[in-house]
Amino acid sequence: MEADSFRLLNGVKAMMDSGDEYSVSGSVTNRCYIACINGELSSAQMGQLYDEIVRMAEKRELRGVIMDLNGLAVLDSAAFCVLRKISGALALMGLKSAWMGIKPAIASSLVDFGADVDDLCICQNIEDGVRLMSFQK
Amino acid sequence: MKTNGIELEKEILDQLPAIVLAVDKNFNTLYANNAALTFMGSTPENVIGKHCYNMVRNPQCKTPECCIAQAMADGKVHSIRSEADGGTGNRFLESTAVPLKDEKGEIVGGLEFVLDITQKVLDEKKLNEQGRTIRDMSTPTIKLWDGILVLPVVGVIDTNRAQHMMDSMLNKILSSNSRAIIMDIQGVAAVDTAVANHLIKITKATKLMGCECLISGISPGVAKTLTQLGINLGSIKTKATLSDALEEAFSMINLRVITTEAKQ
Incomplete structure (x- = not known):
């Protein structure tokens, strides 16, 4: 009986762990990685997202990363900070980054809580983003 | 009885x-x-x-x-x-x-x-409905050109109206994929700190949607108040008239207005 419940507990734990696992879905076009960020992410998943994008940037010799936020219904300050950090890290690595598909509700809530959005690079669609990336500064 | x-x-x-x-x-x-x-x-x-x-x-x-x-x-x-x-x-x-x-x-x-x-x-319900109609009428976001929107603002801006303006602009930007939005505030007689903050917020939010916000028609009185209040609108592009703003918007989407030769 005890062994059963122990196994059950382990199973649940494994399931929860695998639920925490996060892999970015996305594709590379023109040396630009388009990362689709879907659903609300826990802080652990946000960390994984950060690692994954930065690792990808190094491995694939990218020119820039477009973060597609179309799948996000809400964006809290913690998630916003992580996304900003990703942009900052990419800039340090010499890559350009652009945010794409911010919803009206997210835009108004971001300015309402006074997020620093001044130096962000925003694009409306992939075509835009890729063009932004290919411009030499 | x-x-x-x-x-x-x-x-x-x-x-x-x-x-x-x-x-x-x-x-x-x-x-x-x-x-x-x-x-x-x-x-x-x-x-x-x-x-x-x-x-x-x-x-x-x-x-x-x-x-x-x-x-x-x-x-x-x-x-x-x-x-x-x-x-x-x-x-x-x-x-x-x-x-x-x-x-x-x-x-x-x-x-x-x-x-x-x-x-x-x-009666109260009817009044509310009329209020909503007036509010909708007071924030018309108009498509002026492919990729350019214009929002003429007339009257007094309060928190409610500013919020409504922002929502209407952001949704219109989303549905029309616009690159530039011109907010013409020629009809706004007075501006205070709160209103200026709303304007700054609106420009930031539109920028987050990938659309540049231009403000045109700031009257001398409003300009004077803004400088006296010490509000920094440095991050916002302002133009004197609607046509100036439109020209700027055209250049943003790589268009140029040229004069053609007069017809004989």
Whole structure:
């Protein structure tokens, strides 16, 4: 009986762990990685997202990363900070980054809580983003 | 008709179209006028001395929201609005309860009178609807060119309107994939710190949607106030007139206006 419940507990734990696992879905076009960020992410998943994008940037010799936020219904300050950090890290690595598909509700809530959005690079669609990336500064 | 005494008062109360109901501290009915009896569909014998909540059966009955209970608890006047299904469609009722006191001023019960405010509520609804229509009319986001939107602002900007302007602009940007939006504030007579903050917020939000916001038509008075208030609009692109702003917007989407030769 005890062994059963122990196994059950382990199973649940494994399931929860695998639920925490996060892999970015996305594709590379023109040396630009388009990362689709879907659903609300826990802080652990946000960390994984950060690692994954930065690792990808190094491995694939990218020119820039477009973060597609179309799948996000809400964006809290913690998630916003992580996304900003990703942009900052990419800039340090010499890559350009652009945010794409911010919803009206997210835009108004971001300015309402006074997020620093001044130096962000925003694009409306992939075509835009890729063009932004290919411009030499 | 009696001419004096308690009977006369009772008759007057009975002819009142409003429901009048008096109860003691345990919610036993002491008095119900004719309108109340009609509402409950009962006779005086079946009502007097019985618990009021067994006959009225309002959603508020026996809950802390019951206004008679509130009035008896703190000795003040309480009002509540409710919706009841009468024979002729939904009626809106406003119940007001006051505590009944004896000679010593101690609360011995409660008195409730109910007014039919259906017409008032309908008028309020109509007023709200008209308010919404005016608000929608006051924030028209117009597509001026492929990729260029314009929002002419006339009148006073308050927090509500600024929020509505922002929502309307952001949704329009999303649906039209616009690159530039011009906010023409020529019709705005006065600007204070709050309004300036709203304008800054709006420009930031539109930028987050991938659309540059230009402000045109800042009048001398408004410009003077803004500088005197010490508000820094440095991050916002401002142009003198709508046509200047339009030219700037054209250059943003790589268009240029040229003069063609006159026709012979």
